Amino acid sequence: MVLEGSAEAVSSQSLDLRRSCPKGSRVFPSAGEGSLLNKEAVKYGELIVLGYNGSLASGDKGRRRSRIALFKRPKANGVKPDVIHHISTPLVSKALSNKGQHSISYTLSRSHSVIVEYTHDCDTDMFQIGRSTENMIDFVVTDTAPGGSCASEGQSAQSTISRYACRIICERSPPYTARIYAAGFDSSRNIFLGERAAKWRTPDGLMDGLTTNGVLVMHPIGGFSEDSAPGVWREISVCGNVYALRDSRSAQQRGKLVQTESNVLQDGSLIDLCGATLLWRTTAGLLLTPTLKQLEALRQETNAARPQCPVGFNTLAFPSLAQRGVVDKQQPWVYVNCGHVHGYHNWGFRKEKGGLERECPMCRRAGPYVPLWLGCEAGLYLDTGRPTHAFCPCGHVCSQKTVQYWAQIPLPHGTHAFHAACPFCGTWLTGERGFVRLIFQGPMD
Numbered sequence: 001m002v003l004e005g006s007a008e009a010v011s012s013q014s015l016d017l018r019r020s021c022p023k024g025s026r027v028f029p030s031a032g033e034g035s036l037l038n039k040e041a042v043k044y045g046e047l048i049v050l051g052y053n054g055s056l057a058s059g060d061k062g063r064r065r066s067r068i069a070l071f072k073r074p075k076a077n078g079v080k081p082d083v084i085h086h087i088s089t090p091l092v093s094k095a096l097s098n099k100g101q102h103s104i105s106y107t108l109s110r111s112h113s114v115i116v117e118y119t120h121d122c123d124t125d126m127f128q129i130g131r132s133t134e135n136m137i138d139f140v141v142t143d144t145a146p147g148g149s150c151a152s153e154g155q156s157a158q159s160t161i162s163r164y165a166c167r168i169i170c171e172r173s174p175p176y177t178a179r180i181y182a183a184g185f186d187s188s189r190n191i192f193l194g195e196r197a198a199k200w201r202t203p204d205g206l207m208d209g210l211t212t213n214g215v216l217v218m219h220p221i222g223g224f225s226e227d228s229a230p231g232v233w234r235e236i237s238v239c240g241n242v243y244a245l246r247d248s249r250s251a252q253q254r255g256k257l258v259q260t261e262s263n264v265l266q267d268g269s270l271i272d273l274c275g276a277t278l279l280w281r282t283t284a285g286l287l288l289t290p291t292l293k294q295l296e297a298l299r300q301e302t303n304a305a306r307p308q309c310p311v312g313f314n315t316l317a318f319p320s321l322a323q324r325g326v327v328d329k330q331q332p333w334v335y336v337n338c339g340h341v342h343g344y345h346n347w348g349f350r351k352e353k354g355g356l357e358r359e360c361p362m363c364r365r366a367g368p369y370v371p372l373w374l375g376c377e378a379g380l381y382l383d384t385g386r387p388t389h390a391f392c393p394c395g396h397v398c399s400q401k402t403v404q405y406w407a408q409i410p411l412p413h414g415t416h417a418f419h420a421a422c423p424f425c426g427t428w429l430t431g432e433r434g435f436v437r438l439i440f441q442g443p444m445d
Contacts, residue, residue, distance in 0.1 A: 066377070081117075100189070230408055240263040336368045
């Protein structure tokens with residue numbers, strides 16, 4: 001229930017909707033405090049940042065990492081709308097001085113603002129995501145550059161990711177539904193939508209709005225499986241409503257309300273923060289993905305087949321999952337336009353292509369020639385199939401079902417564009433399909 005306050009000043013009228021939380025509930029914190037967790041911990045799900053292949057280039061540290069699990073907290077910290085106040089804009093700072101009260105303020109004009117106070121909700125846990133490293137942010141996310149690197153400190157000022165980008169609210173009782181909302185509360189426990197921000201009054205008399213660059217969500221049709229298809233990208237509002245995309249990422253005019261869709265996260269839902277894209281995996285969905293031990297077993301099985309370079313006849317071998325970014329002398333390389341796998345050689349350059357392409361000695365097709373790397377982020381896999389295909393042009397290797405799924409997913413880029421990209425490194429896919437079947441010489445083929 002939401003009540004209206006006075007039209008001239010902050011009203012003292014309010015309704016306390018808080019209820020006493022049940023005693024004796026056994027709950028646990030979010031990821032990063034794994035030493036406190038045990039088998040009884042309730043995990044809501046995991047967030048994986050696309051483009052890092054298992055860990056940040058500088059290593060996963062604390063709240064800044066490529067993947068984080070959200071667990072039930074020791075005490076509920078969720079909030080829900082309580083009271084609406086219509087106030088004179090000059091009084092906003094005074095109204096927001098109570099740091100113990102969560103609130104969202106909407107500046108309608110220089111003389112009129114609306115403040116929605118939030119009260120404690122003992123039935124939900126809240127997790128906040130953004131670029132800020134302040135303590136209220138549970139998952140620190142920075143801009144992802146193709147190749148699995150993140151913005152440097154010097155570039156952070158140019159980031160398009162909001163300091164307080166979004167928040168996820170999880171129900172503490174089964175089925176532990178997770179919902180996403182645009183914007184997060186700052187150190188003053190406030191979300192502030194200025195005069196230029198897109199905001200409006202809803203038909204039921206409440207307020208809603210969008211953040212500057214928006215929070216986009218795409219729910220796959222059919223879940224995160226080989227039979228699923230990409231859904232439609234939508235924008236999530238501050239209050240969790242679903243809208244069609246704006247004409248451009250930061251346009252002030254909102255899209256049309258989509259009443260048939262919700263902000264409930266599903267297994268495989270993608271969340272785009274305008275600079276980084278996150279994948280939501282449910283606990284049940286993760287049970288169907290390979291573990292790192294299984295990926296390592298697949299690597300060893302592939303190497304045990306002793307694939308050979310068809311020209312040099314030397315044995316090829318994928319390096320260990322921990323050895324990323326350093327090319328090994330036995331590393332397999334591939335001509336991405338045809339899929340023939342070779343050992344490294346420094347000949348075959350096509351001068352008419354500026355030396356950027358090479359001619360495959362097996363089929364004479366010219367194209368990029370790159371080392372092959374196993375995809376190390378298990379949460380991006382759809383199955384435990386053998387690593388038989390590679391994304392083009394980066395050379396990340398995984399199962400056939402996995403490449404087929406990601407090659408059809410358009411990921412947001414900039415203010416208008418969408419491109420399919422390798423989920424392991426973020427490189428835009430090229431070629432007719434965006435991936436190639438690997439052709440090994442020897443027993444594997």
